[in-house]
Amino acid sequence: MQSKNKIEAKLVGLFCDNFVVYYKSHGYHFNVEGNTFAQDHALLEEIYDFLWEQHDVFGEQLRQMDKPAPTSLKSILTGSSIKECTELGESSKIMFLELSQDFESLMGSAQELYDEADMNACGGLATMLGDYLKALSKLNWKLKASIGKSFK
Ligand SMILES: [Fe+2]
Numbered sequence: 001m002q003s004k005n006k007i008e009a010k011l012v013g014l015f016c017d018n019f020v021v022y023y024k025s026h027g028y029h030f031n032v033e034g035n036t037f038a039q040d041h042a043l044l045e046e047i048y049d050f051l052w053e054q055h056d057v058f059g060e061q062l063r064q065m066d067k068p069a070p071t072s073l074k075s076i077l078t079g080s081s082i083k084e085c086t087e088l089g090e091s092s093k094i095m096f097l098e099l100s101q102d103f104e105s106l107m108g109s110a111q112e113l114y115d116e117a118d119m120n121a122c123g124g125l126a127t128m129l130g131d132y133l134k135a136l137s138k139l140n141w142k143l144k145a146s147i148g149k150s151f152k
Contacts, residue, residue, distance in 0.1 A: 003120045008067050010113045011125075015058040016070060016079035017109060021102045022051035024085045028095045031088055040092040043146060047099065047139055054132060061128060081105070096143045103140040107133060 029044035059069035070076050077084065082102055090098070110129050117126040144150040 003116065007113065007116050007120065007122065007125070008062070008065055010109065010116065011058065011062055011065070012067070012070065012079055013081070014106070014109050014113060015055070015062060016076045017082045017106055018051055018054050018058060019076050020080045020082040020084055021099070021106060022048055022055055024082075024102065025051060025099060027085055028090075028092075028099070032092050032095060034092055036092060040095075040146075043142060044095075046142075050135055050139060057128060057132075061125065081109075093147050096147045097149075100140055100143040100147075100149070103136055103143065107136050107140070110136070 025044055026048040029041060029048055032040045032044060034040070062069045070079060082105060085098070110133050114126055114129040114133065117123075117129060141150055
């Protein structure tokens with residue numbers, strides 16, 4: 001596959017993955033329960049706000065590359081490698097663990113795409129992905145620290 005096509009395909013994949021994690025985190029925000037509700041609810045809002053903003057950034061980036069951004073939820077689910085949430089009743093610890101694993105997956109895909117963009121002199125795309133990676137890393141730390149898993 002040509003580099004341009006490879007970059008576009010990876011960006012579509014990341015657009016889809018980001019949206020599925022966005023939707024999952026927003027659903028967790030609504031549904032979380034327990035005696036740490038207020039802080040869990042607030043952290044989940046910080047997360048879904050960020051991922052929602054990124055949805056627009058990725059969509060506009062695809063359009064700048066003359067590619068269509070996926071519009072149907074079906075195509076987003078088909079194009080994503082992230083497992084969506086289908087059951088209620090998880091504890092916030094399980095929710096945060098699940099999201100942290102999803103963040104690791106997003107960071108892996110974003111880093112691969114960053115490397116590809118960097119090798120192909122796509123500075124604007126690389127900068128956008130660098131900013132995305134930086135923010136994901138910080139939010140992932142907050143998730144892991146919340147469940148006592150921020151030290152290896
Ligand atoms: Fe809310």
